[in-house]
């Protein structure tokens with residue numbers, strides 16, 4: 001029983017840290033702020049065009065994919081700047097690869113958006 005309470009307390013604590021991290025990202029990261037605005041815009045579009053349940057799922061998945069990978073990209077950039085604040089080719093490569101992951105997710109999200117909305121617009 002005590003182990004279970006400890007476990008639950010640990011998870012609640014972990015959730016608190018994660019919530020703080022998400023809040024910090026939204027408060028301090030311009031790219032996440034832009035993505036959050038796009039997410040709001042596309043959500044309004046979803047209601048406007050009355051998209052289907054499956055389209056909502058795809059849309060929410062795409063938003064989550066881009067924003068969560070952007071969060072990880074920010075973490076990678078922070079680690080890179082912390083372990084090696086000076087210019088280094090390897091740090092540049094690490095940051096480029098990390099940004100590349102965001103780019104892939106963003107391209108996927110745009111493709112999903114086009115598949116959803118083009119039929120409503122033609």
Ligand SMILES: Nc1ncnc2c1ncn2[C@@H]1O[C@H](COP(=O)(O)OP(=O)(O)OP(=O)(O)O)[C@@H](O)[C@H]1O
Nearest residue numbers: 031077084085086087088089091092093095096099
């Ligand atoms: N210490 C460094 N050494 C070598 N190249 C770097 C270094 N810091 C940044 N770069 C290069 O500059 C690019 C931009 O890095 P930066 O840390 O400014 O990220 P950013 O794309 O502006 O991040 P964001 O806009 O998400 O905060 C990197 O992708 C990398 O090519």
